[in-house]
Amino acid sequence: MSKGIDSFVGLLKWPIAVASLICLPGLALAMADVVHAIYRSPRPIVPFVTAAGAYAVLWLAVLRRPSLVAITSAEHELTHAVFAWLTFHRVIGLGAALRSGGHVRYVGKGNWLIAIAPYFVPLFALVLVGVMGLLPHRHLAIGSAALGLTVTYHFLATWPATHRHQGDLREVGFLFRLVFLPAANALVYGVILSAAVGLRPLLGFLRHVPTPTVAFVHWVMSLF
Numbered sequence: 001m002s003k004g005i006d007s008f009v010g011l012l013k014w015p016i017a018v019a020s021l022i023c024l025p026g027l028a029l030a031m032a033d034v035v036h037a038i039y040r041s042p043r044p045i046v047p048f049v050t051a052a053g054a055y056a057v058l059w060l061a062v063l064r065r066p067s068l069v070a071i072t073s074a075e076h077e078l079t080h081a082v083f084a085w086l087t088f089h090r091v092i093g094l095g096a097a098l099r100s101g102g103h104v105r106y107v108g109k110g111n112w113l114i115a116i117a118p119y120f121v122p123l124f125a126l127v128l129v130g131v132m133g134l135l136p137h138r139h140l141a142i143g144s145a146a147l148g149l150t151v152t153y154h155f156l157a158t159w160p161a162t163h164r165h166q167g168d169l170r171e172v173g174f175l176f177r178l179v180f181l182p183a184a185n186a187l188v189y190g191v192i193l194s195a196a197v198g199l200r201p202l203l204g205f206l207r208h209v210p211t212p213t214v215a216f217v218h219w220v221m222s223l224f
Contacts (some may be wrong), residue, residue, distance in 0.1 A: 002088040010111060019174050020183035021201075048148035064156075082117070092105050093105025093106070116180070122154035125151045131200045148196070
């Protein structure tokens with residue numbers, strides 16, 4: 001079954017890339033709206049920023065040591081595993097990967113979504129966004145702080161591995177990641193920031209996307 005899903009995911013690769021490029025202006029403007037809302041009312045973002053700063057200091061002081069690579073790479077490898085499971089691959093090497101900071105091993109060839117997932121999916125932060133949606137608003141400050149910590153954890157673990165020689169990124173190709181990752185990250189981080197300040201995370205963010213997207217499509221069509 002995984003072979004068929006890999007083939008289907010492969011067929012979707014470039015249509016998704018084109019859709020990402022088309023939606024990027026709208027996603028960028030939606031992100032700008034979230035940032036503007038934070039600027040107008042900055043108090044809700046304080047726990048997020050405080051926790052993010054605290055984790056960054058901890059990372060600089062302790063966690064970036066090579067001996068602690070298993071801690072900083074855990075989410076990265078787990079994200080590969082989650083997307084392998086979602087595309088019906090049997091994961092056979094997650095435990096070894098977490099101990100050594102290596103690669104997750106799974107049965108089958110795999111697909112581009114498994115390879116690129118850690119570069120646009122801050123897994124722990126998105127799980128928190130889902131949990132926060134179920135909690136009363138009075139717990140926003142705690143949730144915001146937890147988001148700040150997990151987002152910074154993801155960023156500091158992922159950024160050093162984001163270079164042209166990285167195997168996962170070479171697998172998907174330079175052009176695809178250049179087109180896909182900006183839009184995917186604008187969507188994900190827009191949702192996370194919206195949740196951190198108590199806005200409606202997904203629907204509230206996405207409602208700003210269609211109008212500039214349609215305008216961009218009309219502009220591109222006018223060129224021809």
